[in-house]
Amino acid sequence: MNAASTITAGIVVLTVITIESGGVFLLRVVGGRKPANALQTSFFRAGHAHAGVLVILGLVTLLLTSAADVADPWAWLGPLGVLIAAILMPAGFFLSVLGRDPQRPGRLVALVWAGAGVLALGLATTGVSLVVTGATA
Template sequence: MSSATLTIAGILLITVVTVAYGGLTLLTHLARRKAGYLDNPVRRGLWTAGHAHAGVLVLFALVVLPYVDQAHASDGTRSLIRGLFLAAPILMPLGFFLSVVRPQDTRPNKLIWLTVAGGASLIVGSLLLGINLL
């Protein structure tokens, strides 16, 4: 595995700590029946989605990273693919969490667009990798 791929894998593994911390935070909100979480279905739903997407996307990125070095692509394209797979599990959950930061928020703010950016980076990275593996 290339050093660039190992670096991205290392960063993704470090983000697992933030995913675990997020899960602990959600569990604490549930256990303590925290106002602004249990009584706010929009916030609860988006934060749950953010946590779930973070975990799944980190795992997905770690699984596909070894294939980047096998792709028939230029170094620049490989770097772009790695960056896209790093961006997705960061941007998408951030959009879910930051769009309803305040306990009284009942509608997502404009930061929800970070989820779209994360989804776009996942799609583009997957297409680029898939095409360059064929």
């Protein structure tokens, strides 16, 4: 791995600490120690799950493009899209249900959809760049 990929991976691994603290928050919600309605509880669960899975997926794409020696900018563009989605989607789940007793998600749920689009682009870029790199090797 090059220096930029190594630093990015290190930063991403450190962000798992924030996901862990989100898990503690979620345990408080589910345990009834933090008030939340059913919508909030389900969105908090979805946000936490998406954060964990997408961070791991972002690290995997970073490692794959690095191991395959994919050319720049494709080597970092695809993984960066996945990692940006790992921020956008959970943020949309959490921020769209803030408040005392929301009955439906707020406008910030658009971040979930934006993240889904960025995720698709990041994965498509990673997949195509891996196939092209493999085919030309």
